[in-house]
Amino acid sequence: MTSSPVLLVVAAALVDAAGRVLVQQRPEGRAMAGLWEFPGGKVEPGETPEAALVRELAEELGIAVAPGDCRPLTFASAGLDRAHLLLLLYTIDHWQGTPAAIEAAGMAWHRPAALRGLAMPPADVPLVEALVAQLGDDPAA
Numbered sequence: 001m002t003s004s005p006v007l008l009v010v011a012a013a014l015v016d017a018a019g020r021v022l023v024q025q026r027p028e029g030r031a032m033a034g035l036w037e038f039p040g041g042k043v044e045p046g047e048t049p050e051a052a053l054v055r056e057l058a059e060e061l062g063i064a065v066a067p068g069d070c071r072p073l074t075f076a077s078a079g080l081d082r083a084h085l086l087l088l089l090y091t092i093d094h095w096q097g098t099p100a101a102i103e104a105a106g107m108a109w110h111r112p113a114a115l116r117g118l119a120m121p122p123a124d125v126p127l128v129e130a131l132v133a134q135l136g137d138d139p140a141a
């Protein structure tokens with residue numbers, strides 16, 4: 001039986017007042033460059049998932065989020081090249097500051113159903129469906 005290390009990653013669906021969700025584009029030089037993803041990143045040793053998410057959102061988007069405003073939605077469990085990805089997805093609808101693409105190649109706001117048309121990592125496909133189920137599926141709204 002083979003085993004691979006579990007990579008624990010947290011990510012956020014930031015939801016604005018119109019029910020749109022923020023996605024960002026992975027920059028050149030990183031794994032999966034060019035794909036759209038939810039902002040977030042790896043949980044460091046000794047960090048809680050919520051603390052890691054708060055840190056990543058400050059680093060990547062320049063926004064301040066309270067740990068208590070990170071609401072668990074669902075998770076993905078998927079094989080990567082050298083690890084097994086466990087990705088915890090949270091929804092967040094309160095933050096301070098205006099999100100900016102500090103590290104990403106770009107960012108965009110979309111209704112959940114419109115995310116189906118974006119090139120995203122394979123693990124994100126079921127996450128998008130969970131968002132559509134939670135937030136609604138009208139791509140034009």
Ligand SMILES: Nc1nc2c([nH]c(=O)n2[C@H]2C[C@H](O)[C@@H](COP(=O)(O)OP(=O)(O)OP(=O)(O)O)O2)c(=O)[nH]1
Nearest residue numbers: 009010011031037038039040041042121122123124
């Ligand atoms: N942030 C994020 N990562 C995702 C998503 N979907 C998905 O498969 N991943 C994968 C890509 C990477 O293998 C991993 C996240 O690692 P990362 O390299 O972006 O994390 P990080 O910001 O901590 O980066 P670094 O410090 O190692 O540079 O999770 C997603 O929607 N958001």
